[in-house]
Structure formats: structure tokens, C-alpha cells
Amino acid sequence: MSKAKIEVLEDIYAENDRISSIINKEFDKKGIFGVNVLGSPGAGKTTILIQLIKRMPDIKCYVVEGDIESDIDTVTLRKLGVDATQINTGGACHLDAVMIQKSIDDFELKNDGILFIENIGNLVCTAEFNIGEHIKMIIASVTEGSDKPYKYPLIFENADVILLNKVDLMPYVDFDEEFFLKGIRVLNPHVPVFKVSGKTGEGFDEAAKWLETKKKSY
Amino acid sequence: MSKAKIEVLEDIYAENDRISSIINKEFDKKGIFGVNVLGSPGAGKTTILIQLIKRMPDIKCYVVEGDIESDIDTVTLRKLGVDATQINTGGACHLDAVMIQKSIDDFELKNDGILFIENIGNLVCTAEFNIGEHIKMIIASVTEGSDKPYKYPLIFENADVILLNKVDLMPYVDFDEEFFLKGIRVLNPHVPVFKVSGKTGEGFDEAAKWLETKKKSY
Numbered sequence: 436m437s438k439a440k441i442e443v444l445e446d447i448y449a450e451n452d453r454i455s456s457i458i459n460k461e462f463d464k465k466g467i468f469g470v471n472v473l474g475s476p477g478a479g480k481t482t483i484l485i486q487l488i489k490r491m492p493d494i495k496c497y498v499v500e501g502d503i504e505s506d507i508d509t510v511t512l513r514k515l516g517v518d519a520t521q522i523n524t525g526g527a528c529h530l531d532a533v534m535i536q537k538s539i540d541d542f543e544l545k546n547d548g549i550l551f552i553e554n555i556g557n558l559v560c561t562a563e564f565n566i567g568e569h570i571k572m573i574i575a576s577v578t579e580g581s582d583k584p585y586k587y588p589l590i591f592e593n594a595d596v597i598l599l600n601k602v603d604l605m606p607y608v609d610f611d612e613e614f615f616l617k618g619i620r621v622l623n624p625h626v627p628v629f630k631v632s633g634k635t636g637e638g639f640d641e642a643a644k645w646l647e648t649k650k651k652s653y
Numbered sequence: 654m655s656k657a658k659i660e661v662l663e664d665i666y667a668e669n670d671r672i673s674s675i676i677n678k679e680f681d682k683k684g685i686f687g688v689n690v691l692g693s694p695g696a697g698k699t700t701i702l703i704q705l706i707k708r709m710p711d712i713k714c715y716v717v718e719g720d721i722e723s724d725i726d727t728v729t730l731r732k733l734g735v736d737a738t739q740i741n742t743g744g745a746c747h748l749d750a751v752m753i754q755k756s757i758d759d760f761e762l763k764n765d766g767i768l769f770i771e772n773i774g775n776l777v778c779t780a781e782f783n784i785g786e787h788i789k790m791i792i793a794s795v796t797e798g799s800d801k802p803y804k805y806p807l808i809f810e811n812a813d814v815i816l817l818n819k820v821d822l823m824p825y826v827d828f829d830e831e832f833f834l835k836g837i838r839v840l841n842p843h844v845p846v847f848k849v850s851g852k853t854g855e856g857f858d859e860a861a862k863w864l865e866t867k868k869k870s871y
Contacts, residue, residue: 439661443657443661475693475694475695475774475797476693476776476797476801476804476805477693477794477796477797477798477801502804503777503804503805503806503807504803504804504805504806505800505803505804507800507803507804526777526807527777528746528775528777528778555777556693556776556804556805557746557775557776557777557778558694558774558775559721559744559745559746559773559775559778560746560775560777560778576695576796578695578794578796578819578822579693579694579695580695582723582725583694583695585722585723585725586694586720586721586722586723586725586774587694587721587722587774588721588722589721589744601796603825604796604822604825604826607821607822607825608822609852634827
């Protein structure tokens with residue numbers, strides 16, 4: 436890569452981090468806990484948010500839905516009464532801090548809430564941009580296979596919590612749980628991993644409880 | 654985005670297309686048919702290549718394996734006797750033409766072969782870079798959900814063929830096939846879609862036959 440290209444990339448990362456830090460301070464001031472939700476296309480990010488939100492009735496939850504195009508997930512969330520807003524990147528492969536800064540004006544953020552930011556389905560580029568969050572929640576799924584931590588290390592290395600979704604399909608796929616966890620432990624020795632099923636609801640009581648406790652620690 | 658950033662991006666695309674075109678001419682000269690294999694992380698790209706390659710015993714097949722890190726898939730392919738080479742991008746979210754230009758020197762490409770290039774698992778960035786290929790083969794899977802053409806339109810729009818994988822899991826997931834196909838038809842009215850299962854081998858006879866016929870037409 437040419438020196439000019441590298442410099443432009445460095446500029447982009449530095450400017451993004453600067454704005455991310457401003458958003459994060461804004462969240463702190465308002466008592467908002469920011470969660471960056473990351474995973475492959477179809478890992479089950481929206482379904483997981485629905486399962487978590489309904490287990491935290493006393494906490495006001497907001498969702499920023501990031502998609503290249505479409506508002507399918509925002510429509511789904513709003514039908515369930517969730518306060519959700521849409522970002523369409525038009526083609527960009529990740530959300531960045533500027534997009535979040537603009538979109539949170541759509542909400543009247545109240546004290547003691549959680550703002551979930553569902554990122555673009557992408558295990559690579561999304562890992563490189565902080566967007567004001569307090570924690571990164573990675574959604575993996577058993578149907579994607581157990582080798583993902585080895586192939587996409589950065590996102591697993593930076594995870595504050597991992598939800599392994601679609602465990603109801605475990606009997607029908609060749610998922611090597613030990614290999615998956617071993618890959619994670621090398622990168623991120625202490626990250627909690629919850630086994631869940633967006634379809635059956637299994638495992639979400641524990642995950643929601645962890646999230647509530649984590650929120651209080653900030 | 655600033656003018657400087659846009660100009661750098663335009664430079665990157667133009668330079669990539671220039672090299673892609675050189676590679677494509679090189680392929681033509683050598684009688685090699687180039688297939689860019691694209692899909693989400695865990696869609697089943699490598700498994701599909703194995704199923705296709707074993708159905709074309711008379712065609713010499715080569716595989717370039719693109720990964721951020723690890724050589725898991727290359728090792729698997731080589732164990733099966735497939736002529737495979739690894740590209741590790743180290744962090745980059747897609748393969749580009751320069752990477753391919755370097756890696757094909759690893760093979761002694763012979764007349765009348767197929768070179769499969771398995772791209773990084775990513776439905777966004779990979780769609781924007783031509784890498785010398787004759788066709789783009791998109792691997793989708795039923796476990797990712799039927800809304801993917803609506804959320805990631807570019808990659809489906811540019812597809813020359815789509816393989817819908819993991820149909821053996823259809824009874825256990827909520828996959829709306831009609832909605833999926835409708836989404837594809839809006840973007841790409843005539844693209845062939847083959848329903849396959851990397852696990853059971855279902856559907857690959859037809860897909861391999863299509864590929865052989867397509868190869869002859871170039």
C-alpha cells in the first residue's frame with residue numbers, strides 16, 4: 436500500500452476514535468450503557484436483541500440498526516415496541532462514530548438505559564471501528580462452524596462478551612465446541628461465552644443478567 | 654467523506670480493475686476459467702469447492718484460499734489432493750487483484766483448468782473488487798436467513814451463479830425460500846440458483862454440470 440493510502444487510513448482511524456470518545460462521554464453523562472453488537476450476516480443479531488430486551492423490562496432499551504440497505508430489522512423491533520432507529524450505510528461495510536453521532540439524536544436518551552448498536556453483518560471491518568460503545572458483544576452461531584476465531588481473530592480478541600447462538604441446531608451440524616472455545620481462549624482468555632438459542636430462548640436469562648451487572652459496573 | 658479520501662478510493666478501484674483485466678487476459682491465454690467464490694463467514698465455501706471438484710475429475714482444478722489468518726481450509730484441500738495455495742491478508746477484508754497476481758505464480762497453470770478463488774468471508778467489501786475472474790459464484794446458506802439479498806444487494810446483483818447451501822437444515826430453520834428468491838430476482842432476474850447441501854452432496858451434480866458448460870462458453 437502506498438504511503439498516501441496508509442496516511443489516509445490512519446487519518447480515518449484517528450478521527451473515528453476521537454468522535455467515538457466524545458460519544459462515549461455523552462453516554463456516560465446521560466447514564467447510557469452502549470453495546471456494539473457484532474457478527475456475521477445471519478448470525479442472529481436482531482433475534483438476540485429481542486430476547487435480551489424482553490428479559491430486562493426495568494431498563495429502557497434503544498436500538499440503532501445498521502444495514503447496508505433495507506429496514507427489515509427496525510420494522511420488526513418497532514412492532515415489538517422497541518425504540519429503534521435505522522442507519523443505512525448505502526454500501527459502507529461498517530458503522531463509524533460519525534454515523535452514530537448523527538443517529539442518536541433520533542432518541543431522547545434517558546438515564547439508566549442501554550443503547551444497542553447493531554452493526555453491519557461483517558466479522559472484519561466492523562472490528563476496526565469504535566463507535567462510542569462501552570462493550571463489544573459478539574454474536575457467533577454454531578452453523579458458521581467452529582473455526583471462526585482462528586479465521587477472524589481480531590473481532591474475538593476485542594470481544595467483551597460472546598453469545599454463541601443457534602445451539603438448538605447443534606445436533607444437526609458438525610460444530611466442535613472445544614475447538615471453538617480453545618480458539619477464543621488463546622485470543623481472549625477471560626471473555627464470558629453464553630450458549631443461546633434465539634429460536635427457543637435458551638440461555639438468555641444468564642446473558643441478560645450478565646449484561647445488567649456489567650451495566651452497573653460502569 | 655472528504656474529497657481526498659474519495660480520490661484515494663477511486664484510485665484504488667481503478668488500479669485494481671486494471672490489474673484484474675491483466676489477470677483475466679492471462680487466464681484466457683492459458684485456457685484457465687477463473688471463479689471468484691464469495692459468501693458470509695461459515696456459508697460453506699470450502700465444502701462446496703470440495704463437492705464441485707470431485708464431480709469434475711476430467712478438469713484440472715486449482716484453489717486460491719483467501720483468509721485473514723490461518724490455513725485451515727488449504728490444509729483440508731491439500732489432504733484431498735487439490736492443488737491449493739493460501740493468501741493470508743493479515744487483516745484486509747477482501748482479496749484484491751494484486752494479491753491474486755502474486756499468488757497464481759504458485760501454480761503451473763495448465764490449459765483447460767478451473768481456478769477457484771475463495772474470497773474472505775464477507776458479503777460487502779468482496780463485492781467491490783474484481784480479481785481477474787470470469788464469473789462470481791455466491792454461496793448463501795439457509796441458516797443465514799432469507800433476507801440477505803435485501804440487506805446485501807450488491808453481491809447478489811453481481812452474481813453469475815448462486816448456490817444456496819445447507820438445504821439439509823431447511824426443516825429446522827425459518828427460511829422463506831420465496832422471499833429469498835424474490836429478493837434475488839429484483840436484483841438479478843436471470844441468475845441460476847442451485848439448492849445444495851455440502852453435507853449430503855445434494856444438488857451438486859447439476860451445479861457442476863452448469864459450471865462445466867459455462868466454462869466451455871468462454
